[in-house]
Amino acid sequence: MSETQPRRLIFDSEHDQFRDSVARFVQKEVAPHVDRWRAAGRCDREIFEKAGAHGLLLMWADEIDGGAGIADLRYEQILYEEMIRHGDIGVYLTLHSRLVAPYIGRLGSDEQKRRWLTGAALGTTILAVAMTEPGAGSDLAGIQARAERRDGGWVINGAKTYISNGLNADAVIVVARTNPAERRAFGLFIVERGMPGFERGHKLAKLGLDAQDTAELFFNDVWVPDANVLGDAMHGFAYLAEGLIEERLLAACQSIAHAQAAFDLTLPYVKERRAFGRPLGALQNTRFVMARRRAELDAMQTWIDALVMEHNAGRLDAATAASAKLLTSELENHVIDDCVQLHGGAGYMDEYRISRMYRDARVSRIFAGSSEIMLEIIGRSLGLSDRME
Missing domain, CATH: 1.20.140.10 (Butyryl-CoA Dehydrogenase, subunit A, domain 3)
Structure with missing residues (x-):
């Protein structure tokens, strides 16, 4: 917490101890590398593993899935504050663990949770979500990527852009249209590194957030098994x-x-x-x-x-x-x-x-x-x- 701020009333001693621990972690493991990461346009994958070993990823997840079972958003708030104060705003640990992983936590079967959340909590499996397209940003109803039912799974075609963690990601939750007749019929499909037809474009040069990798993703007849579908393939919106x-x-x-x-x-x-x-x-x-x-x-x-x-x-x-x-x-x-x-x-x-x-x-x-x-x-x-x- 900043020394120039008045005392904030929502934190207790456990939060203060956690803040001190996060500050030390960021000063040791993040701050010395920021200039290099910003020059490279991406942070090292190892920072996710180090954060996982420190217990900073998927804190909300159940212990069986590698988390600490802490749903209290104050801990994520503290992680944001200390990462920005001592490190760099472009190290997107929170996107991985608090924006993307919860889709698996909310919608995934027990098998899917064991399959992806454990690695995500350890930082060995980096996550991203692919919604934005060249012609569809804030208006998700404009998404054109499509998924067609085939052979016990789905075939995905389309392109996504401005995807955070796009280069580092091992598993990407892809939003694709599943029924052309329904404007809001989407599915959430987990596309994994190495799947045939899944390709990544160049690292995109940006105005800021230099340490955070941003990329285009391309899907050319990518077959995704039913085991990689989150929830109902028609209710993604x-x-x-x-x-x-x-x-x-x-x-x-x-x-x-x-x-x-x-x-x-x-x-x-x-x-x-x-x-x-x-x-x-x-x-x-x-x-x-x-x-x-x-x-x-x-x-x-x-x-x-x-x-x-x-x-x-x-x-x-x-x-x-x-x-x-x-x-x-x-x-x-x-x-x-x-x-x-x-x-x-x-x-x-x-x-x-x-x-x-x-x-x-x-x-x-x-x-x-x-x-x-x-x-x-x-x-x-x-x-x-x-x-x-």
């Missing part, structure tokens, strides 16, 4: 919707943590940097900018902490999760923009972390549902739609 509340809350946790890290980088900088013969922090504009952002961060963090507790209690709704994702991503970008400005010319140089954070932050208003989609969800929750008369 509903399954995806079930996971969006938590995904957007986690995105909010990430955004506020990233903004807080930027603030913590900038505060000592403006105290030390001199302009017009005085520390930059002695100038009224600097004081006012930092004071306003401190107040906004504290208010937003308090709300997000409360929503984490609401989610733990099973009470968080889709519109509130959308609001959290919308407002935290906007605050993240505003705070980091101010921090770059206060760094002056140094803020434009990649040797300073704040420059890299500026690039990393931009996608938060796009992934997990764009800001425009969040506004649409919130608006509809108010009874407002384009069908009103």
Whole structure:
């Protein structure tokens, strides 16, 4: 937890001990490699295995599947915060273990759980989910990849893009259309490394998140057995919707943590940097900018902490999760923009972390549902739609 934040009321001594353990892990196993990973465009696979050995993956899963049986989202929140504070936002452990693996946990048979979750908890099996296509981003109903029933399984054809963990992944949950006549008939299919017809494109160059591998995936007559289908092959749209509340809350946790890290980088900088013969922090504009952002961060963090507790209690709704994702991503970008400005010319140089954070932050208003989609969800929750008369 940041030293500049007021005391946060949702954590107890066990959470504090866990935070200290995660901070030490990130400082030892992540921080020394960040520059190399960012230059390579992907982190080493070994970091997943090290995180698994440290008990940081699939904490929610039952012990029989390699987890710790801890459903409390506060532990994942702490992992986000310490990874961003001491390491790099592009090390996507949480996507692997809290966004993708739960589909197997919720929908998988006992055999499927034993088959994939144990390796995922150990970090030896890296997971990804393939939803986005060149012509279908936030609008999942526009997905064109298709799966056709054949020979005790399904044959998948199509292409996916912007897939996080796309290069490192050993098992990819692929969303494909299973009934062309039904707009929302999708299946979730686990495609494994080495399956004939499954190919990966180049590592995609991005504006930010340089340490996180992003790739195109191609499926050319990939036969997937029934044993690799999660749940009902016609109900995938509903399954995806079930996971969006938590995904957007986690995105909010990430955004506020990233903004807080930027603030913590900038505060000592403006105290030390001199302009017009005085520390930059002695100038009224600097004081006012930092004071306003401190107040906004504290208010937003308090709300997000409360929503984490609401989610733990099973009470968080889709519109509130959308609001959290919308407002935290906007605050993240505003705070980091101010921090770059206060760094002056140094803020434009990649040797300073704040420059890299500026690039990393931009996608938060796009992934997990764009800001425009969040506004649409919130608006509809108010009874407002384009069908009103």
